[in-house]
Amino acid sequence: MRADMYVETVLKKCDLFSACSLWSREPKVRPRAWLNNFEASERPVAAMLLDHFVYFDSEATNCMLASTLRCLAAQVREYRGEDALRQFSRDAVFTPVLGESPNPTDSGGLFCRKVRQVLCIPDTRFVSLNRAYELAEAGVPVIFVDDFIGSGDQMASTWEREISPGQSFKGLASNSYVDATYLALVGTESGCRRLKDDFPELRLLVAHTLDNSNSVFGIPSNPLNPDLDDMQNRVRQLIQKYHSKLQLPPYLSTANERMYGYSGLGLLLAFEHSVPDASIPLIWASGSNDWTPLARRA
Template sequence: MRSDLYIETVLEKCSALMAAGLWRRSPAVRPRAWLENFDRDDQPAAAVLLDHFTYFASTAVDQMLLSLYRQLRDGLISTMGVERAIATLDSAIFTSVEGEDPNVTDSGNLFCRKLRQTAGIADSRFMDPKRALEQAKAGRLIVFLDDMLGSGSQIMATWKRDYLNSQPYSFADLEAETGSHVIYATLVATRDGLDRLRGEVSGLQVIAAHVLDAADTITGVPHSALKPDLEDIPGAIANLLEKYAPRLGVPPYLENPRSRMYGHTEGGLLVAFEHSTPDSTLPIFWAVGPDQWTPLVRRV
């Protein structure tokens, strides 16, 4: 397709997604202003990235969260039977995944609140990880809630972190002693992150509402039926990232050239949520830039 027509087609698709309520309207998502960041010759490659970008508005997140809860329930029923599973879930404790440097703004805290609101679960069943570990010692099911499983580093840090002053110090210690039942439930997971957890963290069951495969990352682009008139689309995208990544303002831990281009752990993700954007998503979507630079979405 002629590149100028392709760009307009992609922008029309974005407008349709906004009109349908699947994307937030500007200024939350600003596709046209974002494309104008780029020199004209670079806009077709940028439009390919935009064409493959996935955005989860808050309404979609709420539905995914309810789906995740039902998946949790159905998984328990399949292993325990209905009566025991419902009793187990009715007494389960929900807790947050803490970052590698724990912070009250970690996304797991938001999802505890969202699940309380959407599923009507009592406040008393939401606890911080320390109190949740104490309840796990008493035999209650513990469910970690998260929005995004990328590399798996955050849940692994939470799993191994010492929360108590005596044995078991951590969830990993409790698993080694008693085989405690702990589930990690996340809205979205990368295939690599799932494989890593299932291979390296014994005793932690992992469920996800949506799994990202290679097609959902930079390595799977392009896979849309419509394409601009470019001879080498992957090459054009690589050139785009190499050209603009040095101009982006990113956190210190993303300052090396590959992270500037592909995000944390070079994840190369093409996704964002209304409440935030993963740091493994391409920084060119969310990073601040020079004067007059407009991010597609913000990473709050």
């Protein structure tokens, strides 16, 4: 397809997503303003990134959250029976996944709140990680909740974190049975595989799995593409050109992370409530010279 026609086709698709309420309306998602960050000759390449951008609004997020919990209930019913499911549903507690450097604004806390709101679960069923460990020792089911699995670092850090000297969920699980589940809305294939391999005692349920086609390393994968050669190299050059102009958090310390996001995953993903830092900063970061993010990271 002619490059200028491709840009307009992608923008019309974005307009349709907004009109159908699949995407939040401006200013939360700003495809036209974002494309205007780039020179005219670069916009077909940027439009390719926009064409592969995956966005989940709050309604979709709530639906995926409910879906993972229904899936968990179905598994408990299948393997343990109806009576065990009733006990599980009555006793299980929820706890957030902590960041590598825990912060009150980590997404796990938000999703504990979402679980309470969407499923009307009492406040008493939401506990701190320390209390969750105590209850797990007593045989109570523990459910970790979060929105996104990228590299798997956050859950690995939470599972291995010392609650007190010599005590962690990992240590507890190595010595006795622990009824622990990790629920996430979206996860990368590599992150999910890592958690399953490294922590087999932890039940993992994810509503939507991302493969390589959801990153900048897997495009172009659509049959409808701009009439340009060597698109993968053009994408790399675009990211290289603009990443140094973006205002990025200091923990994205390597050149690879500053170009492709946390752990160099290069994702093109956003939720209405925020954007994972494993998505390329080009879509979420602020920048100089009136740079407009596609979807701002809260």
